[in-house]
Amino acid sequence: MQFPEETSVDVIKRLRRLEGQIRGLQRMVEEGSECREIVTQLAAAKGALDRVGFKLMSSAMSQQTEDTNMDELEKLFLKLS
Template identity: 50%
Template sequence: MEHCEDSGLDEKMVPRTEGEIESLIKRLKRIEGQVRGVQKMVEDNRYCVDILVQISAINAALNKVGFNLLERHTKHCVSKAVREGNGEDSIQELMNVIKQFSK
């Protein structure tokens, strides 16, 4: 998912707080640990259903991070663009990323 900062449109960017960054990094590191755990399960030739359950948990965790970012982007970046009269492009960008995210 492209963040408004990454799109070269810094004027639309509403920077994340240190707390937001820390929370996202913490969640992503937890997911990273889960992925390593699944890798170990495969290496240990564990039962398929147990591995699939863990993969499902990883997918749910990633979706939660993604929805958190989508919500924050909408409430901050898109909202700012709308207030400043530049909402159409920002809304279209949001719709495109929602389509991509929901595949």
């Protein structure tokens, strides 16, 4: 399924931001940051990744056509939860 350009641009932007968060986490581990701080940042990154998935699913569901396999969309949605 192709996504509208607006969705693709937004998702790429979110993924790049997430990439920065992950690099920051790597740095925190390398520098010996406190576990609490690392876990807090991990939770933030996980939340950001979840939001990317929901953005994609929202776009897919809003584009549904007669050819859309709703069972497949439902399975994809459940993978996110």
